[in-house]
Amino acid sequence: MxxxxxxxxxxxxxxxxxxxxxxxxxxxxxxxxxxxxxxxxxPSSSQYAPPPASNSPFPPPSPYSQAPPGPPPNAHGRKKAVICGISYRYSRHELKGCINDAKCMRYLLINKFKFPEASILMLTEEETDPYRLPTKYNLRMALYWLVQGCQPGDSLLFHYSGHGSRQRNYNGDEVDGYDETLCPLDFETQGMIVDDEINATIVKPIPHGVKLHAIIDACHSGTVLDLPFLCRMNRSGQYVWEDHRPRSGVWKGTSGGEVISFSGCDDDQTSADTSALSRITSTGAMTFCFIQAIERGQGATYGSILNSMRSTIRSTGSGSDLGNGAVTSLITMLLTGGSASGGLRQEPQLTSCQPFDVYTRPFSL
Incomplete structure (x- = not known):
């Protein structure tokens, strides 16, 4: 242990x-x-952490110090997931669709991909357990919990919906000169989580026989796992794998396992937080398009999913850049006469620890 x-x-x-x-x-x-x-x-006693239940003098037990939930490993492995949705409620950074994203992803994992409910760790502001608020400390602990004790046959998933950002890189391991970051609930006081740390936490430890999928719905999220290869796909579906391995020679891949990430946009783009895509409630554009691709039967391969997501993004909305919920929702632009042909200026990305044929590799969780 x-x-x-x-x-x-x-x-x-x-x-x-x-x-x-x-x-x-x-x-x-x-x-x-x-x-x-x-x-x-x-966990830090910040303004975001509620006090323990009043009927007990002790805080609830931390889920991260316990054995991974769910049934014991078997021939087909164990499924575990961390789902994080942050709305930044009551702040100037507030987003509308991120908690909905988290709930939709949880429903998809349980009902479509048969993840046990007890093996899904949810981090949102709606959680009453202080260990399950999406603070920097809790998100770090959740990522360590996700990969802890993984064994061949296991399938792991990390879904994040919230703000993403970037900052200048000074150690020379980024092709574009910037580190990508995730913004936990308390990022203004505790800081962001940088892609180098994410890679060291949930990419490098993955052993042979274990697979991890990440679905990141955030701005500047193209290479937020620092995976060595990015699938650069054009509008006709043709693609090449770009080599993003650092010139320093530092290995950013796994310990033999498989890690693949879908992200909402390229590193220099922003992601939309919109209610126009679902017609029902606010969701992140990328999360909605990913779930829609699965539900419409377009999830057979990684290439079919990526093409479906990009097609939906292009065919919806106006050509104006939308920060992830920071400026306006797409529905507002449609109501005020935005063009429906330009599409959002965000392109979902696929990155991996190793190149592969995206149109023949079956997608499975």
Missing amino acids: FMLVNCSNCRTPLQLPPGAQSIRCAICQAITKIADPRAVPP
Whole structure:
């Protein structure tokens, strides 16, 4: 059983192997010596964390210190998922569709892909458990929980709907010179989660026989997992795999497993938070298009999913850039005369730890 400790320098959570007395951080390379397993701090008592239930003097047990839920591993492996939807309610960054995205994704995983309900960890502002609020600490812990104890045959999934951003890269491992980031609920005080950390947490540890899918509905999310290869596809469906491996030679792939990510847009684009796509309620454009591709029977291969998502995005809305819910919803633009032929200026992306034929590789979770 691995123990979680924080790096003594950058505070990144680290998995300490049994019996080890020190560990080197994959992010800052600092060595942390272990004196007491209680070194892991509790979640920050910020304005976002509600107090424990009044009828108990103790906080609820953390889901991250327990064995992964769900049935024990079998010949077909175990399915686990982390779903994070952040609305940034009551702030100037508020989004309308992200919690709906999380609920829709949970429904899809349970009813279409047979994920056990107990094996899905939800992080939204609607959760009453303080460990399940989408704060930076909790999101970090959830990502470690997702890959903890994974075994050959396991299928893992990470879905995120919320704000994404980018910041200048200074170590030379980004082709475009920028690190992509995810913005947890408390990012204004606690900071963002950078793609280097995401890669070190849920990409590099994946062993042979385990597969992880990420579905990231956020701005600037094209390479937010820092995967080495990006599928550059044109409007006719032709594609080439771009090599995004750092010139430094640092390996950004897995430990033998398979990791594939669908993201809402390219690294230099923004993603729409819109109610026009679903006609019913606000959802993220990318999440809606992904679920629609599956439900319409266009989810046989990775290429068919990507083509379906891009086609839906192009055929809906106006040609104006939309920040992920920050400016206006697409429905408003349609009502005020926006063109229906231009499509949103966002192109869903596919990245992978290894190149493959997107039109023959079957998609499965």
